Amino acid sequence: MEQLSFFDTEDNLPQDILEYKPNFFDANESRQIFKTLLEQTPWKQESQYMYGREVKTPRLTAWYGDESSYYKFSGQQFIPLKWTDQLLNIKLKIEPAAGVLFNSVLLNYYRDNNDSVAWHSDDEPELGINPLIASVNFGQTRRFDVRHKANHKQKYSVNLENGSLLLMKGDVQHQWEHQVPKSAKVLKGRINLTFRTII
Numbered sequence: 001m002e003q004l005s006f007f008d009t010e011d012n013l014p015q016d017i018l019e020y021k022p023n024f025f026d027a028n029e030s031r032q033i034f035k036t037l038l039e040q041t042p043w044k045q046e047s048q049y050m051y052g053r054e055v056k057t058p059r060l061t062a063w064y065g066d067e068s069s070y071y072k073f074s075g076q077q078f079i080p081l082k083w084t085d086q087l088l089n090i091k092l093k094i095e096p097a098a099g100v101l102f103n104s105v106l107l108n109y110y111r112d113n114n115d116s117v118a119w120h121s122d123d124e125p126e127l128g129i130n131p132l133i134a135s136v137n138f139g140q141t142r143r144f145d146v147r148h149k150a151n152h153k154q155k156y157s158v159n160l161e162n163g164s165l166l167l168m169k170g171d172v173q174h175q176w177e178h179q180v181p182k183s184a185k186v187l188k189g190r191i192n193l194t195f196r197t198i199i
């Protein structure tokens, strides 16, 4: 794969690992979904242990899914909440575009520009080899960065807009890592949903 500059737009994304679909949900629908998810989700701030120290995750999260789809992340076990009608409807709408069936979804609420997710790959064994993860975005646009693990200069960025769908696939969770960085600019809230298949 050729090396591209830092600020590549979605048109330049390597389609074998990242497919970006803006306006997958229309503006009205997106506004409604954002509001309901914000108000009705039992948001929690989890903690992670880094170098033996407890660090609060810089965002709020919630985990939904089939009863069988429990999940381990950073040494913690997550028991999923029961699907809501709204989340099931979103799942039904994206499954044909993704070409797979999902049994769980992780919700992330980035309250403002100080919330973020650090460089990581979603490479837990329960997701299997080359999982397809569908990422759905509501509210504030945030920048999403992807870099090759072996060569950090090989990097792509895409602005994930309200109502958009990003498919992460191929070896993106094995050879690459991704982040949503903090921003120096004041930003409003954003809710991201990553639909996953736990095997």
Ligand SMILES: O=C(O)CCC(=O)C(=O)O
Pocket: 106, 108, 117, 122, 135, 144, 160, 178, 180, 192, 194
């Ligand atoms: O918020 C995002 O766009 C990415 C979230 C993410 O990478 C994750 O939950 O694993």
Ligand SMILES: [Fe+2]
Pocket: 120, 121, 122, 178
């Ligand atoms: Fe991720």
